Amino acid sequence: MNLNEIERTLRQLRLSGIAATLNTRVLQAQSSQQPFLETLAALLQDELDQRRTRLTQRRLKHSRLDEQPSLADFDWRFNPKLPRQACFELHALKFIAEGANALLVGKPGTGKSHVAKAVAYQATLQGLAVRYVEADTEFAQYALCSAAEQAALLRAYVEPDLLVLDDLFLARRIPEAAAELLQTVVHQRYKRRRSIVVTSNRVVQDWGKYLGDATMATTILDRLMHRAAMLEFEGKSYRLKEAAARLLTSPAPDA
Numbered sequence: 001m002n003l004n005e006i007e008r009t010l011r012q013l014r015l016s017g018i019a020a021t022l023n024t025r026v027l028q029a030q031s032s033q034q035p036f037l038e039t040l041a042a043l044l045q046d047e048l049d050q051r052r053t054r055l056t057q058r059r060l061k062h063s064r065l066d067e068q069p070s071l072a073d074f075d076w077r078f079n080p081k082l083p084r085q086a087c088f089e090l091h092a093l094k095f096i097a098e099g100a101n102a103l104l105v106g107k108p109g110t111g112k113s114h115v116a117k118a119v120a121y122q123a124t125l126q127g128l129a130v131r132y133v134e135a136d137t138e139f140a141q142y143a144l145c146s147a148a149e150q151a152a153l154l155r156a157y158v159e160p161d162l163l164v165l166d167d168l169f170l171a172r173r174i175p176e177a178a179a180e181l182l183q184t185v186v187h188q189r190y191k192r193r194r195s196i197v198v199t200s201n202r203v204v205q206d207w208g209k210y211l212g213d214a215t216m217a218t219t220i221l222d223r224l225m226h227r228a229a230m231l232e233f234e235g236k237s238y239r240l241k242e243a244a245a246r247l248l249t250s251p252a253p254d255a
């Protein structure tokens with residue numbers, strides 16, 4: 001077999017990680033008279049590395065995370081009262097193994113979504129199945145879906161190890177079908193001991209109003225809070241700080 005044929009065979013054997021680096025590894029081996037076993041080991045490592053990367057990419061795609069913020073780029077000095085230790089505790093992901101939830105509530109622009117996404121991203125890197133949901137938008141769309149689409153969405157919300165419901169009740173009221181969905185998702189995940197992270201800038205006392213049903217709100221909160229960390233985000237909006245910085249750096253308008 002020549003190199004091309006070997007490459008084709010490797011792809012047939014689904015060893016595309018080796019196929020991708022074969023040429024380079026052969027040149028490397030020839031240039032330094034590398035022992036065969038060392039070359040083979042490098043090729044096997046290439047295959048493993050590629051598989052791991054692809055798996056992470058697939059998990060990230062399934063998670064629907066729109067960005068991958070990290071706690072490393074979070075400025076803890078900006079709002080010193082934020083529950084920093086609790087955020088890192090979430091980031092350690094033990095709550096997922098315990099089937100616990102987390103509620104991140106508080107003022108707009110204080111970093112709730114940032115922290116929730118950082119936790120979700122960390123979970124995908126650790127090999128967990130994650131589903132990130134922009135709650136208001138997706139729940140409103142759910143109400144318009146066919147029965148089959150709704151069933152598929154429900155599965156997508158119940159199956160993963162971690163579900164993130166971001167910016168819940170941003171638009172205050174949610175459609176009746178969406179409220180029922182929320183109740184079902186919370187109930188099903190509670191039964192299976194699967195974690196939910198919720199972020200909201202609405203105090204939980206008002207959830208009944210937004211759901212249009214106080215009993216439903218109690219049912220949902222009861223299950224969410226049973227095993228849950230409650231993180232309060234008090235402070236100033238980082239968005240305003242960024243907007244102010246943009247104003248200061250933009251050129252002054254002509255007089």
Ligand SMILES: Nc1ncnc2c1ncn2[C@@H]1O[C@H](COP(=O)(O)OP(=O)(O)OP(=O)(O)O)[C@@H](O)[C@H]1O
Pocket residue numbers: 069073074075076078079106107108109110111112113114115167199200201233238239
């Ligand atoms: N302390 C911080 N350090 C660095 N970036 C921050 C900090 N707080 C917020 N941000 C950034 O500011 C923007 C707004 O934060 P984020 O979306 O997390 O706020 P939020 O609490 O979810 O607000 P809302 O209640 O309106 O949804 C994001 O781009 C986020 O990365």
Ligand SMILES: [Mg+2]
Pocket residue numbers: 112113114166167199
């Ligand atoms: Mg948010």
